[in-house]
Amino acid sequence: MMGLADQLLKAGLVDKKKVKVVHQTKGKQEKDNRRAGIEAVDEVKLAAQEQQRQAAEKARLANAERDAAARQKAIAAQITQMVQQNKQSKGKHGDIAYNFTFGTKIERIYVSAAVREHLVAGRLVIVGEGGGYELVPRVIADKIAERNPDIVVRVKQTTTAVEEDDPYAAFQIPDDLMW
CATH class of the missing domain: 1.20.5 (Single alpha-helices involved in coiled-coils or other helix-helix interfaces)
Incomplete structure (x- = not known):
């Protein structure tokens, strides 16, 4: 080819x-x-x-x-x-309204006088869980706050110490004042 x-x-x-x-x-x-x-x-x-x-x-x-x-x-x-x-009991006769802020809302639970004292002293803490509110000891609340701090209600402790310059030092706020 x-x-x-x-x-x-x-x-x-x-x-x-x-x-x-x-x-x-x-x-x-x-x-x-x-x-x-x-x-x-x-x-x-x-x-x-x-x-x-x-x-x-x-x-x-x-x-x-x-x-x-x-x-x-x-x-x-x-x-x-x-x-x-x-969770702790709110008391047998929850007749005292305890107001607290949860997020941006003011909420209310009814507790007994003894439980209210524990809340004010900081021994019990309110936890918002499952659409309701429960009371738990502070130690447990601290553990919960490590995981999700938004559901733990912190009560601000009031100080009873009076400043020297306070013009209202003579007027004491009663302990049972409800707001």
Whole structure:
């Protein structure tokens, strides 16, 4: 079989020099095409790697969210368990209204006189849990506050010390004053 270049040489339409130049040009083009093909494969490979990296990042974020939700659920379960195991009675005759602030609202529970004294002294603390309010010892309230400080009601302790410059020092506030 004779190639086109051989036929053109026999016919005298081209000389050996032009055939050689055409072969060199053709080889160079094939070489350039192979290089371009290799680069295209690298681009495809890089795109695949980027897509794989993005998928791994998305999976990592989903796992982190799931783990955080599980931690929150475990903390809520711990708080509920601590409150249920350590809740104190509000007294047999809860006839005294005890007002406190929970978040931005003023709330009220009815307690006995002895329980009110424990609340004022800080021995009992109010915890907002499950839509209601329970009384727990201060030690337990501190443990709950470590996990979720927003549900623990802190009663500000009043000081009975009188300042020297206080113009109202002669007027004492009664202990049973209700607001």
